[in-house]
Amino acid sequence: MVGAAGLSPGPGAAGLSPDPGAADQVTAAPRRVVSMNLCTDQLAMLVAGTGQLLSISDLSRDPRSSAMVDAAAAYPTHHGRAEEIYLMQPDLVIAGSFTARASVDMLKRLGIPVAVFDPADSLTDVADRLKQMGEVLHQQDRAETLIAQFEARLATFQTEIASHPRAAIYHANGYTAGDKTLASQILTTAGLANIAGEVGFSDAGFLPLEVLAMAQPDTVITSRPYPGGSRSEEIMEHPVIETLRRARPEAAMTDSDWVCGTPYVLQAIDDMVDLRRDLQGATR
Numbered sequence: 001m002v003g004a005a006g007l008s009p010g011p012g013a014a015g016l017s018p019d020p021g022a023a024d025q026v027t028a029a030p031r032r033v034v035s036m037n038l039c040t041d042q043l044a045m046l047v048a049g050t051g052q053l054l055s056i057s058d059l060s061r062d063p064r065s066s067a068m069v070d071a072a073a074a075y076p077t078h079h080g081r082a083e084e085i086y087l088m089q090p091d092l093v094i095a096g097s098f099t100a101r102a103s104v105d106m107l108k109r110l111g112i113p114v115a116v117f118d119p120a121d122s123l124t125d126v127a128d129r130l131k132q133m134g135e136v137l138h139q140q141d142r143a144e145t146l147i148a149q150f151e152a153r154l155a156t157f158q159t160e161i162a163s164h165p166r167a168a169i170y171h172a173n174g175y176t177a178g179d180k181t182l183a184s185q186i187l188t189t190a191g192l193a194n195i196a197g198e199v200g201f202s203d204a205g206f207l208p209l210e211v212l213a214m215a216q217p218d219t220v221i222t223s224r225p226y227p228g229g230s231r232s233e234e235i236m237e238h239p240v241i242e243t244l245r246r247a248r249p250e251a252a253m254t255d256s257d258w259v260c261g262t263p264y265v266l267q268a269i270d271d272m273v274d275l276r277r278d279l280q281g282a283t284r
Helices: 038-047 082-087 101-109 123-137 140-155 182-189 209-215 231-237 239-245 265-282
Strands: 033-035 053-057 092-096 114-117 166-169 219-223
Touching (some): 038 092, 092 123, 101 114, 166 209, 219 239, 219 265
């Protein structure tokens, strides 16, 4: 599958720094790799060699979270339990730093090498994560090719923009993304100004609706609601949000391309460029 970012998964059956000691335990290219994290699933699918990736997490098939649902359909999935992963007899497990610690710790105690990857907090981290995944899987050439493609496409967004509409990211419970986040860099690369810095958020946090209303952004970007009712998501349908959005609601939303530090963030930037142009057209 070739995604919107112009990148295809590796030729497998279809903040990433290895845990200390993992590299010493895996000196040859691992042949039976299991990924336990949504973001490492996607990085591994992009980088892994033929038959190298044995299983990925069940979240990789959830279109609300995963940008690589079609590619994920070619791999067996698991539910993150140490018992089921151990029975697969992997020679390497890849986990995120927030992956269920009990399962990760148990696998380590059972003698299975585990590489733990940090989440990406910036666009620079995307290339770093690809490089480190290439090192973990011994697929450095594949990773370098993907990095070159990613950086070349990212460079096309580096143009002078006359005006920068002000945007707020506002998710369930009023959760917002500050300046030092990947989501904020997606906005700024697309030519939008994230108001979080104006109101004191450098990292992620909860932005009171009253503060958002006083800030008067040019648009509000919300997440796509999950099916069914949720009190935490009701705030995204508040009349204040509808008044401030000032753009097509379907355009001002985050989706699976925003979740992980992979090359698919390029599609998220593309979407935000379209949103910026809509806003600029509306103010002419």
